Amino acid sequence: MAKKAMVEKWKRGSKYKTREYNRCEVCGRPRAIYREFGLCRVCFRKMALEGKLPGVKKASW
Template sequence: MARKGLVERWKKPKKFKTREYTRCKICGRTHSVYREFGVCRVCFRKMANEGKLPGVRKATW
C-alpha cells in the first residue's frame, strides 16, 4: 500500500502533463499498471481470478 500522503499528492492536478504517472486505483502501486484497467498486475491477477473483470480469463493452449 502506498503511503497516504503520496496518494493525496498523486490526486492533485500536476503543473505539467509530463509529471503525471499511472497508479493502481486499488492499492496505489506505481509500477506495472495496466492502462486499460487502471490496476497493477497484482490486483489485476487477484480480480481476474475472482471473476471481477469482464472478458478476462486464464489462457489455455
C-alpha cells in the same frame, strides 16, 4: 502497499503542468500498471481470478 501521502498527492493533482504518472486505482501502486484497466499487476490478477473483470480469463494451453 503505497504510502498514503503519495496516494493523496496523486489524487489531488498537480498545481503546475508537470509530468504525470500512472497509479493503480485500487491500491495506489506506482509500478506495473495495465493502462487499459488502470490496475497494477497484483490487483489485476486478484480481480481477474474473482471474475470481476469482464472478458478476462486465465490462459490455458
